[in-house]
Amino acid sequence: MSQERRFNRVKPSGSLSRAAKIIVDPKSPVIGCNVVDYSAGGACLEVVPRMPLPQRFELLYAGSKKKCRVVWVKGPRLGVSF
Numbered sequence: 001m002s003q004e005r006r007f008n009r010v011k012p013s014g015s016l017s018r019a020a021k022i023i024v025d026p027k028s029p030v031i032g033c034n035v036v037d038y039s040a041g042g043a044c045l046e047v048v049p050r051m052p053l054p055q056r057f058e059l060l061y062a063g064s065k066k067k068c069r070v071v072w073v074k075g076p077r078l079g080v081s082f
């Protein structure tokens with residue numbers, strides 16, 4: 001059963017870097033991650049090595065900071081909504 005997506009996903013390519021940073025707390029060090037795909041409503045991130053993350057954090061990607069909520073986790077990948 002296929003569902004229509006609310007927003008089109010875009011894989012980073014060309015001038016966009018795949019590198020992003022997860023900011024858990026202003027006093028904690030940032031966590032590096034890769035963006036697998038990105039849309040206006042959320043993103044798929046890959047965090048290697050896999051580490052425990054809170055359910056809410058900020059994502060710094062392509063010069064913008066977004067507040068995220070974890071929607072799903074599967075191995076080193078996680079889906080977040082903005």
